[in-house]
Amino acid sequence: MKVSGKATITVTEVARKAGVSLATVSRVQNGNMTVAPVMREKVHAAIKALGYRPNPMAQGLRKGRSNTVALLVGDLAQRHFSELTLHVQTALEDVGMDLMLFNQGHSDLRLDDFFRRAMSMSMRGVAIAMSDTVPASIQPMIKALQKNGTMVVSIGQNLTRFAVPSVVYDEAASSCRSVEYLLASGRRRIAYVGRMKGSAIGTERFRGYKAAMEAAGCFDPELVWDRKYRYAAGRAAVEDALAKGLAFTGIQAGSDEIAAGAMAALSDRGMSVPSDVAIIGFGDLEMGAYLRPALTTLSSDAKATAEHVRRFFEDGAVGESPSPVITIERSLVHRDSA
């Protein structure tokens, strides 16, 4: 790799060195147009000799579109989102796109800012990975983005009502299956801990739980604990339930982090998992496999998700219809906690 001491190398210098016009260099660089093999060779040689790399800002300005994708994650403090970020970044890098990262952090203000910013940046694409329910108020921004040629995709939350192609999990179906598994062991008093209010994904997960519980005739609102997102929430929920004297023999958690918090609380009260209370998490964080007892959970596949996202930004379509949905199925990962 050549590292020029002077300012960055531009097309002009490559053209001069190769003895061709700027246009030719550009054509070779972009590969699409026809260039005589001889010239092509000269240009390639010059590019290599000079260590030339095109200026993305100039390219972006001229093309009216950058080559970066903005990813908005709901809450980078949750392991699920950082894992997603990792895979999305890797997948995009593979096809030469850059990732600009934003964190919504459960703030509507930030969501708004994100769209404004994305709008002014002529992004190649925008990926929204939020668990919080996306408010209808952002519809005009999405429309504007799309009109301006920015591709928009949703990860995790079905946003087809805003004409946004979405890659989602079968949340309700998987929590339903999971709760059925708990029920099959004879347990009836199964609690749900997680965020529902304001959380589209949490609400879906809860929906599956409720369906299974109702089908078994043992749904009890007292066992529904609408809490926040992470460890502390799971612990507090269990502590409060125990303090209230609630009886329960199973917990379906809205995330592995919540499940881990719940397990800690049970352990602190001298209760044992799974004999006293069985627990199932959500998301299959690596951590869960190292808890003792190891956490039974519902799988996730950030890599597959990222692949779909990449394909979308590359090809311009997740599927064909107006706003396609791709659904990734979760499976129950059996470990010791249930």
Add this chain to the structure above:
Amino acid sequence: MKVSGKATITVTEVARKAGVSLATVSRVQNGNMTVAPVMREKVHAAIKALGYRPNPMAQGLRKGRSNTVALLVGDLAQRHFSELTLHVQTALEDVGMDLMLFNQGHSDLRLDDFFRRAMSMSMRGVAIAMSDTVPASIQPMIKALQKNGTMVVSIGQNLTRFAVPSVVYDEAASSCRSVEYLLASGRRRIAYVGRMKGSAIGTERFRGYKAAMEAAGCFDPELVWDRKYRYAAGRAAVEDALAKGLAFTGIQAGSDEIAAGAMAALSDRGMSVPSDVAIIGFGDLEMGAYLRPALTTLSSDAKATAEHVRRFFEDGAVGESPSPVITIERSLVHRDSA
């Protein structure tokens, strides 16, 4: 917020609407130059009415510098790095800078690619947060970056030998203190598990451990387990040690994730923490507080780190001297595992 249906609004339209020249709009926008209050008002009104936001690519091209910072993290799969990413993104966003994220993932090729890319992008700044030892071969790239006006800062690893200001932890001192704590309880057979080979930070942590053990006259190379970075590494190290029949009563882990893996392995073998083996981790991941027993660990402060980084990119200096170092001290977070 105005969302124009047509293409993005440019300075030209703002100027027309305000009845002034492009230059004036630009001056108002940039705030630095003198503009008559009357004009300023007209421009502000037009900007607001139109919902104008400058095109960052055009600005960047013209100024020869973008307003985004590239962050290269060593391994986004480690919680430590995702937490850092979160805080750096937040801190930069506060001052209007964008974050472009890259993951090194222990690949030298990627490190190289990162520098090439950063070089062509006229970044405002570049932050390198790697635990792997940065090879001398990147020195010319760093120099070129700096010559081109891109600020470079290192997070976690002292890179002042490359004239890169660095924000680091007192790794050796903190692991030394931590091991002394373990020794003070009368334990002599204390193992170190973590990555040393190829890891600048791991090597530092090990150095503190070794110093403490040697000072106590009980350093034993058999108790030094050079492993990879995460849960599985910690578990495997303990399993192998147990299989070999090694006796040990304490473990200083190179990360909380490694510590959690080690704890799981001990638990699986029916050993108890801390009575049989005391464990101390590194980094104070939230997870550790929810393990049972809760993990004693060395604190970290991603937020403070991010603040220093922000200040650097804002003011152009971490300190004054050629390549300053800021050291953040870790403290021992006492919990049940030690």
Add this chain to the structure above:
DNA sequence: CTGAAAGCGCTTACAG
């Protein structure tokens, strides 16, 4: 204090 003009580094019709 303000405007007209040049130019950042590219790409892409437009001629040839």
Add this chain to the structure above:
DNA sequence: CTGAAAGCGCTTACAG
């Protein structure tokens, strides 16, 4: 197949 020229949206000397 190739080159000269225009222009993407800004900012900043340069005049006035």
